[in-house]
Amino acid sequence: MNETPIQEPHRQVSIALPSAPPRITYTIIGITVFVYLLQMASQFLLNGADYPAYYGMKINELILDGQLWRLITPVLLHGSIMHIGFNMYALLVIGAGMESRMGHLRFLMLYLVSGFAGNVFSFYFSDANSLGASTAIFGLLAAEGVFLYLNKGLFGQRAKKALSNIIMVAGVNLLIGMSPGIDNWGHIGGLLGGIIFAWFGGPRWEVEGIAPFLHLEDRRNMQDAVIGAFVVIGIFSAIAFLKFL
Secondary structure (H helix, E strand, C coil), rough: CCCCEEEEECEEEECCCCCCCCCHHHHHHHHHHHHHHHHHHHHHHHCCCCHHHHHEEECCHHHHHCCCHHCCHHHCCCCHHHHHHHHHHHHHHHHHHHHHHHHHHHHHHHHHHHHHHHHHHHHHHCCCECCCHHHHHHHHHHHHHHHHHHHHHHHHHHHHHHHHHHHHHHHHHHHHHHCCCCCHHHHHHHHHHHHHHHHHCCCCEEEEEEEEEEEEEECCCCHHHHHHHHHHHHHHHHHHHHCCC
């Protein structure tokens, strides 16, 4: 397990951080790469026709016709090798640490609701077709920021610096997202979904025990995570419903 300095009222101590293999992160990467290989095979065998993308990407007219799965399946689809490469690298870098802090199931919930929130926002605000995992990855980035904010008393100045870096990274990427062909509404929706989920269900640590036998205890449980997921799903389902009116 990793260790980190934790700020106590009168002194600084090192406490082991939760650590676990990022199995969900690796699984998501594996499934996403497999789907991209199917996309490539489809284009190679069927004269350039990308059937996985056609049946899964966000296409507003088809969602309005009842194909609601398109509000989540775009996270598995990508438009180029650079597209999937950048997203999977970001998922690995951000996701591995988040999964250790959140646990496997809670991390999976975060990824899915962030992807859903991003695609709903894109569905509501943009008529352009879109695909890609960046909606969910922006949610992971936002959840990391909320985690640092909720636990800033434990990490002290390190939390403030890391939080500033996250805000800068998110801001720069949103500015880049203003370029033509990038679904920035999806990024914003993913950010909001990640913030809401982490605020209600993300880790909130407290130090317990007597020095030197100290450990971190998460005051949030799976019930809090389920509440967070339902809040995100409820809010963004209502936004999607407005598009049908």
